[in-house]
Amino acid sequence: MQTIRQYGELFLVFFKIGAFTFGGGYAMIPLIRNEVVQKRGWLDDRAFMDMLAIAQSMPGPIALNTALFVGNKRLGFKGSLFSGAGVILPSFIIILLIAILFSQFRDNPLVERIFKGIRPAVVALIVAPLLGLGRSAGVNRKNIWIPITVALTVWLLKISPVYIILVAILMGIFHYLYLKNLMHK
């Protein structure tokens, strides 16, 4: 009985987080910290920060990775299924309703006028955080060629980002091996 309630609690906590995380990953960190660390003490602050670093360096949405990690730490693999379902369901329900409705209003001239205004705004919202994100990713004068090359090859040559990511990971590892070799000499 006790465990059913614990699984239910995991589901509900992450359902709530999934329902209120507008603006994606970084916006929800304070909300998760409040629920998981401050209110329930499932993780201490240090473990939370370590978890966050891992969730951010793994592929996949940060919200999902965080939910899966906390669920697993608390109640094992089954726990991560409950926390994962919790964080996914709110946006699934909302977007499904929008997809069903929007396909009917799509060609409405009023909707089209609204979207003519929204489309350039969408692009601005993607450009705006670039500078801040670049700084926190450690972009500087010496390595700025990396994001520039990536942006241009993906944009102009339409190369799949999958290859870019694999090459970037390999370059990082070879660079590390090269430095290690230098130190041994």
Add this chain to the structure above:
Amino acid sequence: MELIDLYIALFVSFFKIGLFGFGGGYAMLPLIQHEVVDAQAWITVADFTDIVAISQTTPGPIAFNSATYIGYSAVTGMGFATGYGVLGSAICTLAVSIPSLILMTLVCAFFFRLNNNPWMQASLSVLKPAIIGLIASAALMLMNGNNFIDYKSGIIFLGVLAASVKKADPILLILLSGVAGLLFYPA
């Protein structure tokens, strides 16, 4: 195309998006666009921009939002009924989540101290700045004739950019630019 083939293709594409979606959020956009617009042509660039707009005004990660939306619209767009579209949404959402489930299960089982591991650090050293480039490419790809139709689009772009740099609420900015669309483009 047979429905079952479409489901399999959707599953494969979104599994890939989940597996290679480093950096979350906007960094996943070029990957999503490559799979669903360029490689498979399930939706147009115009639809893609609208999905990103809807994503920015609704809760939840952009990867989930686009999985749910594209799963539905790719299936119904081929003439299948609403119920099959809902199943398409569920398949895509599941597919984009499974890589995370596998990886986070491994992380919890084996290496909690992963972030201090030098190999992990090495793998990320070039990937982190590369992710910034991926986000920039998403912006460049969306700067097209569909989204920028005249000088008024440029005005909206610059206004939202300035407000967003000053940390204005993105949902409010989307709503305001929708109003601007109504005012700028009379019926």
